[in-house]
Amino acid sequence: xxxxxxxxxQNPPTEEAYFTxxxxxxxxxxEHANGGVHYPLHPSTQYxxxxxADLINVFQGKSKGxxxxxxxxxxxxAVLEAKLAKIEEGCGAVAFAxxxxxxxxxxxxxxxxxxxxxxxxxxxxxTASFFNTLENLGILVTRVNATAVQNVAAAxxxxxxxxxxxxxxxxxxxxxxxxxxxxxxxxxxIVYVVDNxxxxxxxxxxxxxxxxxxxxxxxxxxxGQGQVLGGVVIxxxxxxxxxxxxxxxxxxxxxxxxxxxxxxxxxGLRDMGATLSSHAAHQISLGLETLAIRMQRSxxxxxxxxxxxxxxxxxxxxxxxxxxxHNAYQQACRLFKAGSWLFSFELVDADQCLDFxxxxxxxxxxxxxxxxxxxxxxxxxxxxxxxxxxxxQAMQISDGxxxxxxxxxxxxxxxxxxxxxLG
Ligand SMILES: *Cc1c(COP(=O)(O)O)cnc(C)c1O
Numbered sequence: 001x002x003x004x005x006x007x008x009x010q011n012p013p014t015e016e017a018y019f020t021x022x023x024x025x026x027x028x029x030x031e032h033a034n035g036g037v038h039y040p041l042h043p044s045t046q047y048x049x050x051x052x053a054d055l056i057n058v059f060q061g062k063s064k065g066x067x068x069x070x071x072x073x074x075x076x077x078a079v080l081e082a083k084l085a086k087i088e089e090g091c092g093a094v095a096f097a098x099x100x101x102x103x104x105x106x107x108x109x110x111x112x113x114x115x116x117x118x119x120x121x122x123x124x125x126x127t128a129s130f131f132n133t134l135e136n137l138g139i140l141v142t143r144v145n146a147t148a149v150q151n152v153a154a155a156x157x158x159x160x161x162x163x164x165x166x167x168x169x170x171x172x173x174x175x176x177x178x179x180x181x182x183x184x185x186x187x188x189x190i191v192y193v194v195d196n197x198x199x200x201x202x203x204x205x206x207x208x209x210x211x212x213x214x215x216x217x218x219x220x221x222x223x224g225q226g227q228v229l230g231g232v233v234i235x236x237x238x239x240x241x242x243x244x245x246x247x248x249x250x251x252x253x254x255x256x257x258x259x260x261x262x263x264x265x266x267x268g269l270r271d272m273g274a275t276l277s278s279h280a281a282h283q284i285s286l287g288l289e290t291l292a293i294r295m296q297r298s299x300x301x302x303x304x305x306x307x308x309x310x311x312x313x314x315x316x317x318x319x320x321x322x323x324x325x326h327n328a329y330q331q332a333c334r335l336f337k338a339g340s341w342l343f344s345f346e347l348v349d350a351d352q353c354l355d356f357x358x359x360x361x362x363x364x365x366x367x368x369x370x371x372x373x374x375x376x377x378x379x380x381x382x383x384x385x386x387x388x389x390x391x392x393q394a395m396q397i398s399d400g401x402x403x404x405x406x407x408x409x410x411x412x413x414x415x416x417x418x419x420x421x422l423g
Contacts (some may be wrong), residue, residue, distance in 0.1 A: 004202065007193045019257070019292050020253070020292045021230050023083060023087065023183055025287075028122055032106065038074075041074075044074070045069065047065075047299050065079075070275065070278075071275050072269050072275075073095070073305040074281070083218070083223075084201075084218075084234055086206060089205055090207065090234040090236045090256075092235050092258060092261045092319060093157045093233065094261055096269070096276055097229060097230065097231065097277075098230065099217025099219060104268075106215065106264055107139075107191060108267070109263050110244075111161050113139060114140070115137060115364075116139075116161065117141055117142070117164065117165045118143070118145075118152055118162075119141060119165075120145075120176055121145055122145075122176075122395060124166065124195070129386070131143075134328055140156040146177065151349050153248045154312060156188060158419070161245075162248065163192050164194075166198070167195065167206065168199060169385065171401065171403035173320060173326070174327070175327075175328035176207070176320055176372070179209045180219050189243050189366040192212045194211040194213070195214075195216070198342050199221070200295055203336050206236070210238055211236055213236070213260070215233055216234075219368075221295065222288055223287040224290065226371035226373065228283040229280065233264055235258075237257055239260065241417060259411075297408055298408060299337075301406050301411045302342070305414055306345075310323060314348055314422050315345055315346070316345075316348045317345060319343060319345065319350060323334075331385050341405050341406040342406075344404065350400025353400040357376055360421045362409065362413055363414070363417060365377065369405040370405060375404070376403070376404050379401045379403050381399075383403075
């Protein structure tokens with residue numbers, strides 16, 4: 001029988017034993033006062049030590065110990081980070097206040113003016129917008145169709161530092177050529193950053209396709225109940241930071257596997273400050289306990305609902321990686337345990353899409369993803385409005401595209417609602 005690991009907060013074990021058993025038994029295996037089966041919540045903004053020498057040693061990085069000031073993390077966020085590193089089979093993690101905080105901190109700390117990055121053209125809108133900001137700071141950005149590795153390879157330059165993709169793109173569900181891009185980055189010594197928000201570590205581990213860093217918006221799959229924001233960067237341990245030119249001399253000390261995250265924590269949390277609170281970290285920890293069962297249930301329902309829509313005469317097209325007509329169907333079946341809660345679709349009569357959404361009674365008209373409730377939103381009119389028609393077209397977002405996030409409701413309930421609104 002596999003056993004539940006004793007967690008080591010500094011060096012999380014890098015292989016999966018169980019998933020849910022590991023998560024729900026994690027807290028009680030760490031030493032802490034009073035024997036609570038949940039790790040306690042630490043609201044303090046500052047921490048003291050037995051002697052002034054200990055205080056100085058922590059500041060100078062000579063001893064581990066709690067972060068002296070909570071902007072760089074608390075004991076509660078440290079436990080969440082260790083749990084997230086464990087489920088992604090990584091060697092460490094840094095948590096942030098939001099997914100965008102994690103993405104911004106990663107790029108702003110690892111690239112500088114004159115560097116080049118290659119990013120997928122199929123991205124969450126705010127991430128795409130952030131790359132425009134990077135361009136204004138003098139970072140060169142090439143956007144490519146990452147569903148074919150040749151497009152990524154053709155964009156690589158001598159000064160390319162990072163390749164960035166989403167495992168399943170929000171909202172179009174495009175899947176990049178994950179393994180081939182991983183092999184390319186490995187060969188060229190480029191950092192491969194993978195946003196795994198939609199699938200979660202339960203359905204897919206980017207480490208298996210050679211990702212260097214894995215990013216999540218914890219707001220979605222991980223927390224899972226639409227009531228707390230969070231983000232994380234996890235180091236898979238595969239990238240050799242000794243070969244990365246932009247690690248500051250102060251962080252080129254000690255165990256090289258920690259250099260990347262050390263810089264992301266120091267610059268990204270300490271200097272930029274998008275810090276996750278202990279209270280939010282605790283809520284996200286609770287979400288992780290039900291992650292596997294929620295992902296199983298919402299993925300199964302999403303497939304049922306996607307199939308129903310696919311055969312409906314008033315629906316033109318459904319985009320879901322687990323449907324046989326999806327471009328990445330073979331790859332998705334090979335790599336992912338299931339397809340997750342996200343899909344999008346278009347009506348035959350695109351002009352009817354807003355009326356159709358208004359007729360729904362169970363699906364909630366709202367942005368957001370990975371909630372326990374099913375959500376629907378017309379994307380061109382809302383989350384992708386600001387970028388304009390031309391960019392939407394380049395990202396393959398039609399005016400009538402509807403994005404769905406499937407919750408935990410019974411599938412019959414959702415099918416009935418869609419049937420009445422289509423009828
Ligand atoms: C929501 C989302 C983000 C941003 O996360 P926030 O927690 O909302 O800041 C990043 N990437 C993807 C794929 C997302 O869906």
